[in-house]
Amino acid sequence: MTEQHDETQERFPSRQRLNAENTQAQRAEGAQATDQPLSPAQAQATEPATPPRHEPEGDAELGQVIVKLDGVYKDFQQGSETIHALQPTDFQAREGEFIALIGPSGSGKSTMLTIIGGLQKPSGGTVQVGGQNLADLNESERAKVRLKTIGFVLQSSNLVPYLTVNEQLTLFDRAAKTRDTEGHTQADRDKLLASLGIEKLKDKHRSSLSGGEAQRAAIARALYGRPAVILADEPTASLDSKKAHEVAALLREQARAFNTCIIMVTHDERLINQVDTVYRMEDGVLQRS
DSSP states (O other): OHHHHHHHHHHOHHHHHHHHHHHHHHHHHHHHHTTOOOOHHHHHHTSOSSOOOOOOOOTTTSOOEEEEEEEEEEEEEETTEEEEEEEEEEEEEETTOEEEEEOOTTSSHHHHHHHHTTSSOOSEEEEEETTEEGGGSOHHHHHHHHHHHEEEEOTTOOOOTTSBHHHHHHHHHHHHTOTTSTTOSHHHHHHHHHHTTOGGGTTOBGGGSOHHHHHHHHHHHHHHTOOSEEEEESTTTTSOHHHHHHHHHHHHHHHHHTTOEEEEEESOGGGGGGOSEEEEEETTEEEEO
């Protein structure tokens, strides 16, 4: 019963804020009628009990639709049983939008993320990323889309252990053949690392980085190719609460700065105050909160 009540509060944060605002307005009107200012205790009582959720800037402030799923579903065969990992799903995400996809383990979140990332094909429906239908592409063509259009941030940062932070970025240039081209010079790499607060770590290896620093380096690597979409799968799971909030805030800032769509799978509902849009997944069914 308690879990159901908590979920309802999360789904309707605007109603909580509205109640808090109404309470504050009513008390302020009462004080004005008696010409008495609110006492510090009264003023404190009018504050919302929880920090306000980050307000999305609205579709008008976001870019064009960059990810679109139409009737996408995924079934797996397990012996004689068919597992419906992802029920028929319609979904879209815009440039510059920071989206959280939350739900229990095994609910279909990662299945949906890997389908968007072109790592597996859906059983049916269409997946468009950057205007291209991934279902129409072969593996080689999907790999090119992943290289140029999609960035990944994983739970364990997934950095190459024998490369420095700077070399994590130049590795992309070797694969994409973009080294020393516009946007891919050392000055560009230094600027990106500085924006993430890790410029001084550029010659450090993974073993010399803290968990938070490693995740910032992973974000830098994902951003370096200027992808249209970044898919983050539990990027804060290995971090303490403070570092987790810092990484989530950083992702939000970078979504706006680079006009990048970021879709983050997370179990930590405390982080949804940082995002523009929240979707919940349960038993393969996606719903917008």
